[in-house]
Amino acid sequence: MERIPILKIGDVLLASIQIDLQDRDVLALQEDLAERISETGAHGVILDITAVDIVDSFIGRMFATIAATSRLFDAHTVVVGMRPAVAITLVELGLTLGEVRTALDLEKGLAILAELGEQAPR
């Protein structure tokens, strides 16, 4: 099993997924992120899936769970870099991502988080 590194940029946590995800990697990421959010008080989480070539229902559910958990710590989650073929497949699979926001790339993802941070004074 490989640990997905979590980087901190300002008050945003960034996890860039560069491996073929096993179910247990996914669960570990979920736990690691919850811990890092509570440690750092980050207000945003970015999941970069530029390198991910499939998202099945288990992986998609992980995104939704991470987003829901983040909300409990007053943080928002944005998934960035979804490949077109992955997006088409997700829709056909029938998967909705719950509270997860999506953005085309990292830059737009950070912009969404900045906007969400301004809307809710903290």
Place this chain on the structure above:
Amino acid sequence: MTDPSAREDIPITADEDVVRVRQVVRAYAQRAKLGLVDQTKLVTATSELARNTLIYGGGGTATVRLVTEGRRQGVSARFHDEGPGIPDTELALTDGWTSGGGMGLGLSGARRLVDEFELDTEAGRGTTVTVVKWSR
């Protein structure tokens, strides 16, 4: 089939075997010249089915093959387990129905992502699911 590389059997007994199935199916889909979206759909469907084999079937085997029909090429993937089987297949193929902790999209979602889908199961006799995706 005489070409031995036109078929591969993958035992599914652990988490990493699900990833292995995805990789083998991807390689076969490329050999069958499936487009990128069709490759992604097939790999996603087989990921769901491999996980079902592992979790609900208690493990089993995936068999991936190149198939041809006239001028069309395709990939067939068969998932076999000797687990408890599925007592009510109609229910199991309903969106949102789950017997485990999942979202209930595994079987029904996988069926939507492929061109052919065959489910052969009986309570107590195990489950075999075969899917095919054709190049266009």
